Amino acid sequence: MSDIQAQFSVLKQTADAKVVDAIARLIEDGEDHELNRVNVLDFSRQHGLDEERAISAFLHSARLGLFDLGWNVLCPGCGGVLGAHSTLKALRPDDYHCALCACGYKASVDDQVEVSFTVNPRIRRIAAHDPDALPVWEYFKQVFWSSGVDFNKESFATLANEVTLDTMELPAGEKATMSLQLPNDFIIIFEPVTHAAQFIDVQGEPTKERQQLAIMYNKVRAPTGTTTMRPGPLRLSLENQAGVRVLPSVFIAAEALHHLIGKRKPFLTAKRMLSNQTFRDVFKADNLNIDQRLQITSLTFLFTDLKGSTALYERVGDLAAFDLVRAHFHALLEIISSEKGAVVKTIGDAVMATFVRPEHAIAAGLRMRAAMDELSKQRGTADLIVKIGIHEGPCLAVMLNERQDYFGQTVNIAARVQSLSTAQEIHITGPVLDAPAVAEVLQRRAIRPIQKQAALRGIADKMVVYEIP
Numbered sequence: 144m145s146d147i148q149a150q151f152s153v154l155k156q157t158a159d160a161k162v163v164d165a166i167a168r169l170i171e172d173g174e175d176h177e178l179n180r181v182n183v184l185d186f187s188r189q190h191g192l193d194e195e196r197a198i199s200a201f202l203h204s205a206r207l208g209l210f211d212l213g214w215n216v217l218c219p220g221c222g223g224v225l226g227a228h229s230t231l232k233a234l235r236p237d238d239y240h241c242a243l244c245a246c247g248y249k250a251s252v253d254d255q256v257e258v259s260f261t262v263n264p265r266i267r268r269i270a271a272h273d274p275d276a277l278p279v280w281e282y283f284k285q286v287f288w289s290s291g292v293d294f295n296k297e298s299f300a301t302l303a304n305e306v307t308l309d310t311m312e313l314p315a316g317e318k319a320t321m322s323l324q325l326p327n328d329f330i331i332i333f334e335p336v337t338h339a340a341q342f343i344d345v346q347g348e349p350t351k352e353r354q355q356l357a358i359m360y361n362k363v364r365a366p367t368g369t370t371t372m373r374p375g376p377l378r379l380s381l382e383n384q385a386g387v388r389v390l391p392s393v394f395i396a397a398e399a400l401h402h403l404i405g406k407r408k409p410f411l412t413a414k415r416m417l418s419n420q421t422f423r424d425v426f427k428a429d430n431l432n433i434d435q436r437l438q439i440t441s442l443t444f445l446f447t448d449l450k451g452s453t454a455l456y457e458r459v460g461d462l463a464a465f466d467l468v469r470a471h472f473h474a475l476l477e478i479i480s481s482e483k484g485a486v487v488k489t490i491g492d493a494v495m496a497t498f499v500r501p502e503h504a505i506a507a508g509l510r511m512r513a514a515m516d517e518l519s520k521q522r523g524t525a526d527l528i529v530k531i532g533i534h535e536g537p538c539l540a541v542m543l544n545e546r547q548d549y550f551g552q553t554v555n556i557a558a559r560v561q562s563l564s565t566a567q568e569i570h571i572t573g574p575v576l577d578a579p580a581v582a583e584v585l586q587r588r589a590i591r592p593i594q595k596q597a598a599l600r601g602i603a604d605k606m607v608v609y610e611i612p
């Protein structure tokens with residue numbers, strides 16, 4: 144059995160067989176570009192696979208060395224990759240700049256850090272492993288733009304033919320000239336390797352006189368500048384001192400360009416990755432630095448606690464109680480991961496979990512309650528009552544005690560809201576109830592939340608909370 148086959152049989156032990164088969168076919172028969180920065184959400188849609196299982200299988204295959212994980216910081220404006228990192232640890236706190244859009248950004252893990260998978264060169268060599276040899280449009284598609292920009296053959300033909308005046312491959316250390324006819328439009332001379340941009344505001348009366356412009360690419364990122372010119376001929380002198388091949392490309396920054404790069408498709412975000420059970424299990428402490436704090440704008444926290452567990456131990460004895468508590472954990476953990484959540488930690492008989500969307504948390508909460516009823520029935524006991532609280536809001540992703548954890552008032556409130564429950568009712572907060580998809584979940588089950596004012600320990604003001612009876 145070859146090394147790769149051996150890795151696949153190991154992969155099959157931990158990942159969904161249908162997804163593993165699809166990955167094996169991709170590695171065997173896929174085109175090179177399909178194995179570069181795989182967008183797992185897109186992949187699972189194309190192959191009719193369950194998203195969570197596909198993410199999990201790709202994570203396991205990354206652990207086995209079949210794929211390399213990439214964390215790409217994206218420009219929200221153009222979808223370009225402003226920084227490609229092999230670990231979240233390498234994320235810079237605030238200095239990402241898009242030359243094409245002339246804008247600076249903070250890397251938001253909510254929706255601007257893409258997680259992608261590229262086949263490892265030992266498994267299969269693809270063109271993108273040597274980006275400096277990629278043809279110019281392949282470089283744009285595979286290296287510059289993220290897997291979230293929805294390009295197809297037609298849109299690339301439009302980009303190359305209608306949006307671009309000229310493009311050139313300029314090897315390191317060389318000089319060249321471009322002769323252009325400037326139209327009455329805004330022009331961007333963009334270089335995707337060094338991320339340099341020169342803007343030309345073309346306006347005024349057309350001229351027959353040849354205008355001149357010189358651009359030098361160097362190792363220091365070229366500042367973005369704007370010059371004004373008239374419609375007519377331009378001689379563009381280019382010099383490459385960047386030490387790598389550059390690809391100066393002259394774009395007409397009009398409607399067609401904005402339309403092309405404005406088409407987006409869903410991609411796997413860093414936030415979703417942090418709230419993925421397989422990622423937490425497989426990559427454990429290896430995802431953030433001890434001094435790193437990632438701001439998350441919105442995350443949903445679900446806390447559970449087993450009611451009266453001390454009394455339970457008293458009543459049925461340690462052995463039977465341990466067995467029951469273990470069965471309860473098993474059921475909760477399975478529900479959390481199948482509802483796209485992840486367990487951050489268990490504290491005694493309590494669980495802290497995160498979900499990317501509040502509707503997933505509420506669906507999990509309702510299933511947990513039903514699962515506890517079922518378990519109680521099976522065991523002929525009335526002892527398994529789980530108190531549940533859910534809250535959504537901003538937080539910080541941090542490392543605490545060698546674990547990727549969360550910090551902030553949202554976390555505190557979620558824990559306090561859980562403690563309001565005295566029996567099987569679930570307590571949720573306004574931000575959770577206000578999510579349209581949550582209202583849908585409740586409506587479908589004909590559940591009417593009961594509004595209450597609650598004083599939460601350690602929280603200054605009384606809060607409006609809702610009981611899900």
Ligand SMILES: [Zn+2]
Pocket residue numbers: 218219220221222223241242243244245
């Ligand atoms: Zn941009």
